[in-house]
Amino acid sequence: REVRVGVYANEPKILLGQDGQLSGILGEVLGEIARQENWRLIPVPCDWQACLELTQNGSIDLLPDVAFSAERALHLDFHRQPSLYSWSQLYSREGAKLKSILDLEDRRIAVLAGSIQQDYLQTLLDSFGLHAQLIPVHSLAEGFELVANQQADTAVANQRFGDYQAPGYQLRGTPIMFQPAQLFYATRKGANADLLAGIDRHLREWQDSPSSYYYQTLQRWGGERPRLLVPSEAWWGLAVLAGLLLTALAGAVVLRRQVDEKTRHLKASEQHLNTILDSVEAYIYIKDPELRYQYANRKVCELFGLPLAQVVGQTDERFFDAATAANLHDNDRRVLLLGERVETEEVNRSPDGSLEQTYLSVKLPLRHPDGRIYALCGISTDISEHKKNLEQIHRLAFYDLLTGLPNRRLLLDRLQHALAQHGRNQLDGALLFIDLDNFKDLNDTLGHDMGDRLLQQVAQRLGSHVREEDTLARLGGDEFVLMLEGLHPQHPEAIAQIETVASKLIQVLAEPYALQGRNHTSTASIGIALFSEARGTVDELLKRADLAMYEAKAAGRNTLRFFNPQMQAEVSARANLENDLRQSLAERQFVLHYQPQVDAQGQLLGAEALVRWQHPSRGLVAPGEFIPLAESTGLILPLGRWILHSACQQLVAWAADAEREQLTLAVNVSARQFHHRDFVDDVFAVLDETGANPQRLELELTESHLVQDVETMIVKMGLLKARGVRFALDDFGTGYSSLSYLKRLPLNQLKIDRSFVRDLLSDPNDAAIVRTIVALGGSLDLQVIAEGVETRAQRDSLLRLGCQRFQGYLFGKPEAAQRLEQWSLPAGA
Template identity: 70%
Template sequence: MMRLLTRHLIALLLFTVGFTVTPYSSAQSRAVSVGVYANEPKILLDQEGKLSGILGELLNEIARQENWQLQPRPCEWQQCLELAQSGEIDLMPDVAYNDSRAEVLDFHTVPSLVSWSQVYSNENLQLRSVLDLKDLRIAVLQGSVQEDYLRGLLDSFDLKAQLIGAPSLQQGFALVADGHADAVVANQRFGDFHAPSYRLQSSSIMFQPAQLFYATRKGQNADLLAAIDQHLANWQNSPSSVYYQTLLRWGGERPRLLIPTVVWWGLTTLVLLLIAALGGAWLLRRQVHEKTRHLQAGEARLNTILDSVEAYIYIKDVQLRYQYANRKVCELFGQNLEQVIGKTDEQFFDIDTATNLYDNDNRVLTLGERVQTEEINRSLDGNTQHAFLSVKLPLRDDHGKIYALCGISTDITEHKKNLEKINQLAFYDPLTGLPNRRLLLDRLQQALAKHARGLQQGALLFIDLDNFKDLNDTLGHDMGDQLLQQVAERLSSHVRAQDTLSRLGGDEFVLMLEGLSLKPEQAGQQVEHAGNKIIKALAVPYTLQGRSYISTASIGIALFPMEDSTVDEVLKRADMAMYQAKAAGRNALRFFDPAMQAEVSARASLESDLRQSLDQHDFILHYQPQVDAHGQLVGAEALVRWQHPIRGLVPPGEFIPLAESTGLILPLGRLILRAACQQLVVWANDPQLAHLTLAVNVSARQFHHPDFIEDVLAALAESGAKPERLELELTESQLVEDVETLIDKMSQLKARGVHLALDDFGTGYSSLNYLKRLPLDKLKIDQSFVRDLLEHPSDAAIVRTILALGANLNLSVTAEGVETQAQYEALQGMGCKRFQGYLFAKPGPVQNIEHWPSAPLQPSQ
């Protein structure tokens, strides 16, 4: 009966209060225009075009009680503000108060909401402080207080960032989701409500807490503002009011359990009027009940506060069992409060962590100390680890006895990571992530000390980008930074584990190579090879914000150790060599050592001439005859000669190795093939020469090229030469690499009628198993065996073996390097039927072949 009476009293009181707070309602309806811009969950229009959201529903309820007819007017944020200032709309919800707005707008007194500004970013970007906003593109609502505040905040930290104005918060979030911005600033309620749908995350950057109001034009609609104030004041003092129900429905905070003052006065008055009827017992029960509610409300407020802070707060009894844990502690343990109470640290952490916590807690409980210490806590399974700065205090009763401890722990894991980052910044370049000048000098000093003992040689490559200043001046420093980052990536891909690549500053990079050959010539070749690879890699066009950009580099090289090989001296020499490369026209490398530089320059000059001569076809073929046992001409071998316009006739030994190492052997090989096929066509028209075969040497790099088969067939097709008259000579060394592919290519050529010979046979490591599978037509005995045929029985035995092998495999055999009559006769006695060498003729112009005597040649003695 007591509860029923209480309900009636409260109902009567609420009715009275409800009656007193609506003095502005009237029988006559009033039209009120309201500006609406989409800002969920605070204000929006529903599908029927009516006000919705937290502020919309509150205004709907006020309008219902005040008999207003709300007329929503959709507009963008800046437009809504202008309409409110001009008086074209009566009310503008969700306006943060500031002095400049107060000059043109009126605000009511009781805030409708409390919010703050927060930065949101995509899931791959971690923002922990304002410093992380440097160089980012940040979307912000045009004309908002957030825009002005953020600009001032960035200026105060001297941070450069691009603020992108957005007409609406939705468009700001869309800019980040589409990759047109890195982050967006929004009020916390809108951001938390919409971030998941845009796959964005909230950052730790919060600023500008704000109270939000309904605003109207200066000097107008005071009655509207007064009515809004009256309703908000009554609702915010009632935990069960429509205000808190609306907040909870839209994901807002729980109401604070505060009983409005007017309710207290009403209840007190009613209690005094009915105290005689209810008696002293009811009064006592009521007082106990109200005190309990006060305690519960106080506890609820305290829990709300403790759950809102980012610290880990807990209470343990003298047995170190948890008696209280706030929200952060429960989240850390992955359990709710009821599951945490009564448990000890051994049930949440590994044994080492629990032991350390026990020692720290015991000092508090037994000695009464205030303990402040850093704790490293690992989970029970050891998979996660956090660093905490913990402060632990003893809790004492009225007699001073310690009955528990209270701990407050702050997660400093990120702080410790930041310290590591600071250490990273001390030794690494923040733009490229490469070692900086300090770390380079330290490693160079160590390398000089190591190489001074004569164990190895090293080299320093000073790399400077050509015309980098022009890029910064024309396209801006942002584009320059992008180029530097891409250059660092390309350089890193050409660095070995034992080398050091660093950014010295600006557009200067330094590469320190270690472990080079002790022979200066070989070391120079190693460094030259590495430097040329870098020059080619850096000359490939870059893509900078969608546009193509070409940049080159000049490289100076200094070998060490040398005389006076100090750190400064080595850097100075490399720097001087770099300027020599600049003076030589850029996009080049130069050695500091004059002799080595001369050798490199000569090699570079020869390579340049070789390329030019390929374009001008400054190459001719000489031919060395091949004869049978009677001295009759049966074929020839084509040997290339370089008809240099200045140097004269250059023998192949001087340029073939260079062509091999530079890849020029490929175009040179095509040129030789075409010339040989054309010569076969000329011979085919001469009855005396039509039967001749022409052998062409093919390098390993040429034969393994994917287009080699097509190159041979194209040369035959373009010239009209007969494939069976063309003989391609391969060396045994080519059998070492990818034999199956080699056999496949040889079979394709064999199927087209091309003859195949194995040159220099006996000097390699041919497997007989592979040899029987190769579609060969001829073996050529290496001249080293022929030269010592008469002096060394072992060479004679090898020659006999090769001749027998050829006979068994049905292959013809040609002896190379026959220079004496005795060698010729000995080979004939062993059964050899084909010969080639100086005894018959040296390589010479094609006329030597064309004028070969028709009668059998008698070799000269």
């Protein structure tokens, strides 16, 4: 049987001998098998790649020295008993420093093209993440040639070829070995099973016997001892071990690469982190357990004015004053020793105390994996500006801008709190309502600027005379409030305490103020209410103190008044009356009564119109009870107009009667009414509306009218007088009438007040006053009339003193108009 055998140069395993026959270990072993099997071997020289192809297409029957691989088994058949054991090894020049697979990075490696080593080596390099240049060669000799010529750094060869040929190229085997392999004779898939069986039979037989042809051949080509003396399991164990070693090596390298990779990542992350930490507007730092800075971001370094390297290792004593450093350390220790997360406000002062900043700091412990704390990380935000804004908002919301005192809102808040407190302890408290007297006048005459300065000085004086724990507030305008707390639980003692304080305040507020370089005097009235009496509500307390203050004003100002329940009753009564008054004005519940005025003969000269209120439930109410209220509420204006209108209508009625057309009618005009800017026009309008004769109308003014703006009063009276209207000065002698004014007022008549008439007979002073008034009237060319004449004796006495005109119960009480009309003229007295 002819057997074509592929031959390529792979000494000592296979080569073509000089005789043209197969040579080398596998060549000679096959030669002996062929001899015994009667095969005629025909060598087919080829290079490795070509040999493989020729075997696969059946042009070659047997190809020696083929390592088994699953891929090759797709196209080739192998016998079972390995013909040779081998491994791949790298060969290099002397001094090439190739000790492990890792040294192959960037090396040029010659490897047999299409060989099993090529794939294996590539996979190996990839798994180690190594980059090397594989140079494919067509024969192992070519590979060695390249290395010898320095065109490659190393070449892969099977160990048999390598060890055998390397010295010839002055190459040496490196410790880098891989891919232990079993070598076979291969044939085309599905062909030559007989050849394979024959080979197996001989190999099995020979390999069991150390003296066999097989081992003799091996020794001839390399002096190798019989390999199969080493059990095949051990061989495989070695292979597995080598594999494990490689895997471990590969693992180590992979790990090293991972570490490198991680390190690179970490470095990149650290850079990112630093960029972020340095660009945030917060102060970020790390301190070690000795409270030394270990890290500080850009903001911290800027704050300290030092580069990071100089910040690291320092403690807060270097950057802040002692108190600040102590406080920071307290907070830090809570984090480091107790493991707390501390969130707190820190006020940090520079070492010389010149700079103070407030920070909101969050401090966290940094822990080892086992939980031990090794540092703290702090993040502080500068909230100084925010705090300032908050304070400003608070000041605007709760303090009076002009005086800097607490405002109404803050007072109410504290009052609420104080009242609640009062409910719990026995100590009393008090609210003092302080109101400047005549502040409006100062404001009107000197201007608001001066008014403001006065208020500021008042606030200062009050402030310097109250205790720290008392609340002094400005409610607005000229109203101040002082809240006293912690007073004696016993009523009399508490009252005494309050009186002392209030009297002192009245005294200091009455001292002169320097305004515009001039001394100005101002006084204050103080109303006081006690916590213990106010039934615990803020409103009630304020109302009571306010009422008491009005009482102090009514009592002549520059004084103090405690609230008493009577005030409350009066206020309620006043409030009711005011309501009624408004309603009755709308419902026309008023009437005029007329009281006659007579001459010395008792002849009717005229009458005084006196208003009465016909109250639906209270009956006829006298003017003394409602006129003052009407004045203070302004209701006197509509009421006064109605009175004037009714009086003029009465005049018109009399004018139609020849007997009464001469009668005059006196009408009371209140100060508020007279001083109203429309008064003159109103009177003219009423005269025009009614058609009354102005010369029969006599307006009665009182001396109290003269307190206010006399010049305007004179002008107004002049305008009315020019129209013919008469004027009488009522209640004469009771008030203050300057003679110089009296001379300038266009008056027609003086009315002697009834208080002088009453005691005329018993009090010689009154008689003297009456005589003086009569004389004054004479010299100023004014008529004089006495009012309140009740007895003949009074009338006679007045007559003797020179008074010629009378009004009083002796002649008639104020009554409805009809009664007056029944007066028989002339009347006998």
